[in-house]
Amino acid sequence: MWQPATERLQHFQTMLKTKLNVLTLRKEPLPTVIFHEPEAIELCTTTPLMKTRTHTGCKVTYLGKVSTTGMQFLSGCTEKPVIELWKKHTLAREDIFPANTLLEIRPFQVWLHHLDLKGEATVHMDTFQVARIAYCTADHNVSPNIFAWVYREINDDLSYQMDCHAVECESKLEAKKLAHAMMEAFKKTFHSMKSDGRIHRNSSSEEVSHEFESDDG
Secondary structure, eight states, X not given: OOOOHHHHHHHHHHHHHHHHXXXXXXXXXXXXXXXXXXXXXXXXXXXOOOOOOOOOSEEEEEEEEEEEOOSOOOTTTTHHHHHHHHHHXXXXXXXXXXXXXXXXXXXXXXXXXEEOTTSOEEEEEEEEEGGGEEEEEOOOSSOTTEEEEEEEEEOTTSOEEEEEEXXXXXXXXXXXXXXXXXXXXXXXXXXXXHHTTSSOTTOOHHHHGGGOOOOOO
């Protein structure tokens, strides 16, 4: 059917407008990430959701270790090795030794964290199994601030040696606290080993822990 030019133009404009509207409705939205600032994107993808681990323990000065002999450890057995370690350390000391380790006594393990120059714990750590600690004490004539323990070190050839480790605490009280903490850790370890059948049922913690020394002063 013939239509005037004006009507045909209006009809064409109406169809074109309708198609544009349809195209607009079907248009997929652009990803929102395109409109993000680069700094915001970087912040969201790289910020670690983790907390800095804190360690609980006592800051001490590790004096070192020295081999000791014997299998029966009685009161005063660590005096000689501690004097040897103390003399080695005092040869280089000026006025006071800064704490270089953090001693953390746990139920089954003792952790000795090495500190950096800022006094923060590093990834370097020495681990001692509580079950292999034969003796500990905070009673020493050379210094009341020293806490020491005898540890059964197993070598690569499965032989073992008894080493005496010693640390200097800030005070006599701190040394005694470590001795009591070690005793509590030993008791928990003993009861766990007893329940697992690794220790005879008729043994008592008092019988096994007679080797431990803790002077309350």
